[in-house]
Amino acid sequence: xxxxxxxxxxxxxxxxxxxxxxxxxxxxxxxxxxxxxxxxxxxxxxxxxxxxxxxxxxxxxxxxxxxxxxxxxxxxxxxxxxxxxxxxxxxxxxxxxxxxxxxxxxxxxxxxxxxxxxxxxxxxxxxxxxxxxxxxxxxxxxxxxxxxxxxxxxxxxxxxxxxxxxxxxxxxxxxxxxxxxxxxxxxxxxxxxxxxxxxxxxxxxxxxxxxxxxxxxxxxxxxxxxxxxxxxxxxxxxxxxxxxxxxxxxxxxxxxxxxxxxxxxxxxxxxxxxxxxxxxxxxxxxxxxxxxxxxxx
Numbered sequence: 001x002x003x004x005x006x007x008x009x010x011x012x013x014x015x016x017x018x019x020x021x022x023x024x025x026x027x028x029x030x031x032x033x034x035x036x037x038x039x040x041x042x043x044x045x046x047x048x049x050x051x052x053x054x055x056x057x058x059x060x061x062x063x064x065x066x067x068x069x070x071x072x073x074x075x076x077x078x079x080x081x082x083x084x085x086x087x088x089x090x091x092x093x094x095x096x097x098x099x100x101x102x103x104x105x106x107x108x109x110x111x112x113x114x115x116x117x118x119x120x121x122x123x124x125x126x127x128x129x130x131x132x133x134x135x136x137x138x139x140x141x142x143x144x145x146x147x148x149x150x151x152x153x154x155x156x157x158x159x160x161x162x163x164x165x166x167x168x169x170x171x172x173x174x175x176x177x178x179x180x181x182x183x184x185x186x187x188x189x190x191x192x193x194x195x196x197x198x199x200x201x202x203x204x205x206x207x208x209x210x211x212x213x214x215x216x217x218x219x220x221x222x223x224x225x226x227x228x229x230x231x232x233x234x235x236x237x238x239x240x241x242x243x244x245x246x247x248x249x250x251x252x253x254x255x256x257x258x259x260x261x262x263x264x265x266x267x268x269x270x271x272x273x274x275x276x277x278x279x280x281x282x283x284x285x286x287x288x289x290x291x292x293x294x295x296x297x
Contacts, residue, residue, distance in 0.1 A: 069143020073106030145200035173289030
């Protein structure tokens with residue numbers, strides 16, 4: 001007979017791994033739509049894009065644009081209608097069919113020639129021969145998180161640049177969004193939840209892309225612009241962290257439903273979010289950095 005001491009009986013059991021699955025395509029599209037409607041990120045991106053358009057004289061000359069991971073096309077519309085981008089033609093790549101129906105409406109509103117391509121943008125991606133093959137402006141608007149090889153995809157994009165063309169990449173800086181996503185990955189069963197299983201890998205940051213490019217692509221010139229953004233999370237912070245009510249912003253950052261996580265994991269993530277907030281006019285604001293990376297060859 002095996003005897004167990006009272007001390008051994010009182011030892012804590014190892015924490016069970018999280019088994020909450022990633023958001024589905026439909027869930028990702030829904031949480032993204034909520035974020036897009038309320039985020040201040042577009043204002044920050046608008047400031048960076050305004051400088052980019054001015055620096056490249058894209059108001060004065062007609063521009064052919066390739067937008068990779070266009071989503072619903074909200075920012076593309078903003079570039080033209082609010083910032084004065086002189087758009088002549090746009091090819092929009094978006095594999096998520098939940099987004100494509102909205103993207104079609106957005107691009108029609110621009111009253112320019114356009115195409116929508118639902119292929120994945122990988123090294124095998126090609127454009128139909130009868131379509132424009134080179135672009136003055138290639139845009140990745142917070143879309144690199146969804147790529148298996150974001151560094152390789154950026155390098156592949158440079159093959160489609162016209163002489164003097166530029167790539168503009170919007171991506172998060174290091175900070176709390178990457179931190180809470182990475183924490184959930186660490187605490188999860190990798191067979192159920194991992195960056196590869198998520199639609200978006202929110203541990204990806206500007207620093208990771210820049211370091212890879214500088215290591216492996218010396219022919220690519222990189223400049224950066226960065227501004228701090230904030231999101232109102234007052235509704236999330238002021239409720240008890242164990243209440244399972246959906247919060248689409250937090251779900252989007254995590255790429256999983258916060259309310260379905262264990263109490264301990266929810267507590268830690270809640271504290272990480274609170275610790276990264278400023279209180280502005282009595283409301284909790286979540287801080288993060290938005291980078292605009294400009295590439296040329």
